[in-house]
Amino acid sequence: MEATPSTHTTTPPSRQRPPASPVPWWRWPWILPLALFSVTFLLYAVPPYLGMDPDQARLPIPESPSWFFPMLITHIFGGALLTLLVILQVWPWLRTRHPAVHRWSGRVYVWAGVPLVGVPALLIAPFSSTGGSVQISNTVWAALWLTFTLLGYAMARRRRFAEHREWMLRSFALIYGIAFNRVLLIVLMTIMSPRLDTVYDGDFGALALDVAPASGFLSWVLPLLFVEWWIKYHRRARRGRPSTRAA
Numbered sequence: 001m002e003a004t005p006s007t008h009t010t011t012p013p014s015r016q017r018p019p020a021s022p023v024p025w026w027r028w029p030w031i032l033p034l035a036l037f038s039v040t041f042l043l044y045a046v047p048p049y050l051g052m053d054p055d056q057a058r059l060p061i062p063e064s065p066s067w068f069f070p071m072l073i074t075h076i077f078g079g080a081l082l083t084l085l086v087i088l089q090v091w092p093w094l095r096t097r098h099p100a101v102h103r104w105s106g107r108v109y110v111w112a113g114v115p116l117v118g119v120p121a122l123l124i125a126p127f128s129s130t131g132g133s134v135q136i137s138n139t140v141w142a143a144l145w146l147t148f149t150l151l152g153y154a155m156a157r158r159r160r161f162a163e164h165r166e167w168m169l170r171s172f173a174l175i176y177g178i179a180f181n182r183v184l185l186i187v188l189m190t191i192m193s194p195r196l197d198t199v200y201d202g203d204f205g206a207l208a209l210d211v212a213p214a215s216g217f218l219s220w221v222l223p224l225l226f227v228e229w230w231i232k233y234h235r236r237a238r239r240g241r242p243s244t245r246a247a
């Protein structure tokens with residue numbers, strides 16, 4: 001049974017579960033575009049790996065270590081599951097109307113995400129064939145995701161729900177880094193394309209290789225910055241709201 005906030009309770013507001021939303025499910029205009037974006041990304045990103053053939057991979061697979069490709073496959077299938085779970089987790093209607101679904105999909109997000117997505121990402125990141133900058137950026141990205149996710153889980157276990165929400169929002173931002181990377185790469189390539197002939201001698205591959213580290217880094221840093229702004233904005237808004245507790 002869900003604990004409902006009461007005006008007579010001594011539980012601090014940060015430890016109270018949010019009240020059920022009176023707003024119908026279709027009044028969250030961003031949830032449908034987010035779901036469409038996620039599904040479109042998965043339909044593009046995952047199919048080359050379904051046959052488990054390293055030759056079909058979108059990135060060059062290093063010969064050593066031998067476990068790179070199995071880890072990458074585990075990471076991608078786990079990542080597909082997490083991309084779908086994030087939609088459920090951030091949907092306010094589902095979170096407040098069906099808190100049990102939120103709790104269970106949240107447990108799957110952490111318990112499946114850490115061993116299937118975060119740990120494999122951390123293991124393969126130092127071996128990326130795209131060079132040292134990408135290896136460093138990807139390693140920091142994976143380490144931060146594991147840290148934010150585990151902190152979010154720990155805060156929920158301690159019933160510190162305000163902090164739980166903030167850490168999980170940071171974790172979700174990092175999960176979307178990979179999908180955002182696809183969009184950002186196209187944007188950066190378009191911006192740099194006037195230099196194709198002058199700087200890169202018309203070699204499109206050289207241009208893509210040059211842009212990839214910036215795109216890979218910005219694709220998780222920018223969503224994280226956006227979420228940090230969002231968290232601060234909502235903290236300020238909450239502070240400005242009149243208290244519902246009896247004076």
Ligand code: HEM
Nearest residue numbers: 045058076079080121125128129138141142145174175178
């Ligand atoms: C915190 C989240 C994530 C981190 C830290 C992360 C990290 C990584 C790393 C280190 C690689 C290897 C890149 C290389 O060798 O150059 C990789 C590849 C890949 N990841 Fe993730 N990833 C994350 C989330 C996801 C999610 C949610 C998906 C969804 C399916 C996903 C799908 C892929 C795919 C498809 C590749 C292969 C590259 C490609 O085909 O373009 N990742 N990721």
